[in-house]
Amino acid sequence: MDTIIFDFDGTLFQTEKLVIPSFEKTFARLQAEGYYIGKKFSEEELLSVIGKTLEDIWQTLLPHLSLEAHKKANDYMLHYEIEGVSEGYGALYPQVIETLLQLKNQGYRLFVASNGLETYIKELAKAFRIDHYFEAMYSAGEFETKSKNDLVKKLVQDYSIENGVMVGDRQSDVEAGKTNKLFVIGCDFGFSSKDELKNADVVIQSFDQILAVLNG
Incomplete structure (x- = not known):
């Protein structure tokens, strides 16, 4: 194995520290502008959609809103996430930088x-000084893919990856890895719920355990 593909949220980045307040500000703004009048979502409900494409997130949380409202939500969410990084929200998981370097x-x-927006992924990677470790960063936002399977397939084809590893915390990461004939390392420190990682080849409890798996 000579190539590793990482998911971003819940794998490299502790997204909940940034995304929860960004969701709350987005919903407040949608309400203020008359797009949304509805329930207040629990933290558990919000964390459950992390890793989905934004289209799927809004279809899950706000299925009755218009396409225009969903586009507004995309714009507001990105704005508050980038703003949140500048205010000190969010963090990498322990040992991410050290492990990537090794x-x-x-x-x-x-x-x-990642199923996130292009600007979100690239700006956060730059802000936390990990962008230079990666040969490329693919996002659903950039390539308009409908699933993690399709996104990983494109990356694998574009870079002629034949002997690779997929690292992620959600069932969609496991499925994308298996579908594209990659060895799958499941991360049981992100947002995975029970049984999401059951089909991974191996499951780790901390990011630096990747080294033991690959060098063992």
Whole structure:
């Protein structure tokens, strides 16, 4: 194995510290502008949609709103997420930088495949100084893919990846890895619920355990 594809939210980045307040501000703004009058979502409900494409997130949380409202929600969410980073919200998981450095020094090609928006992924990677570790960062927002399977398939084809690893915390990451014939490392420190990682080849409880899996 010479190539590793990482999910972003819940794998590299502790998204809940940034996304929960961004969701709350987005809903408040939608309400103020008359797009949304409805329930207040619990933190558990909000965390359950992390890892989905934004289209799927709004279809899950706000299924009765118009396409225009969903587009507004996209814009507001991105604005508040970028603003939140500048205000100190969000963090990488422990040992992410140290582990990426070791993997890079060992000769692995590193990539990101995320269902998030392009600006969100690239700005956060830059802000937390991990962007230079990756050969490319693919996002559903950039390539308008409908699923993680399709996004990873495109990345694998574009970079002729034949012997790779998929690292992620959601069932969609596991499925994308398996569908694209990758070895799958499930991250049981992100947002996975019970049984989401049952089809992963191996499950880790901290990010730096990737080294033991690959070097074992």
